[in-house]
């Protein structure tokens with residue numbers, strides 16, 4: 596695709612305020628390994644979540660400068676410690692939004708999930724901010740189509756954090772080129788589109804907070820270590836093949852096959868961490884306790900519950916809405932004990948970002 600279509604023209608600055616809420620997402624096929632800049636080594640697929648969101652408001656103020664500037668507030672407090680990450684993001688996208696020069700941005704953000712829950716907020720945060728930027732661009736260029744609006748929002752978000760490209764739309768999105776999906780792209784995520792089995796529209800994700808502290812190795816560092824991982828090439832191939840296998844399952848709703856791929860992806864992601872140089876482990880003993888309990892419960896109760904993991908110790912339990920009652924009892928009686936302060940977050944698959 597010709598990326599020049601994403602370059603907008605510069606225009607005279609206007610006063611503008613907008614607010615967007617963007618969800619977090621949980622990958623079923625994992626993105627782990629990338630090239631410069633933010634081009635994934637394999638395609639990934641995720642469930643967009645519903646209640647774990649970032650809300651961001653941006654006040655765009657015309658300034659007399661030829662550059663842009665911003666202040667970032669989190670939970671109502673000015674947080675200059677976020678500036679380096681935001682500056683990298685703005686530098687990555689400036690070429691595509693030249694109109695940004697001449698503005699001072701007042702950015703105010705907060706998350707619905709607890710700050711130190713071990714849940715990465717970069718996906719929802721970069722998505723919400725990108726949507727605010729696109730909202731002004733749509734105001735400046737009102738002929739923009741809705742499809743272009745969301746595609747460019749995902750494109751910009753990706754340049755902030757790869758997984759953020761998948762936090763714009765719902766309920767299932769795919770980022771990265773795949774031969775069976777003709778419109779798939781390494782530059783932005785696309786919606787699963789027609790044919791998604793309806794069981795997945797209300798799929799549940801209970802996030803068991805095993806460890807709420809900061810991770811010992813960041814995702815950026817983890818991605819970087821894939822450059823020297825001896826299993827990397829096979830892993831990229833495995834992820835692509837798993838996506839090919841998962842796509843028809845997302846249509847048929849064959850949960851037995853769904854579970855096998857989702858759990859394999861989670862453990863393969865962590866296997867990459869354990870085989871990097873230097874090696875590292877983000878799972879905790881309680882992560883494994885929970886996994887074993889889930890396997891026992893699934894065998895004894897014959898219910899289609901499975902787990903996935905992101906780059907941390909927390910466990911995402913995935914199951915159909917129809918089994919919520921039985922599985923809530925299981926969580927409270929047998930899994931809660933492995934969570935830090937007994938805490939977990941009940942979320943489910945959602946429809947994507949909204950303006951508020």
Ligand code: DP6
Pocket residue numbers: 621622624625626627633639715717755756757758759814815818864905906
């Ligand atoms: C394990 O998107 O956080 O959650 O592009 O460096 O910001 P950056 O990485 P990030 O990596 C996400 C890794 C993952 C898998 C996934 O969401 O696909």
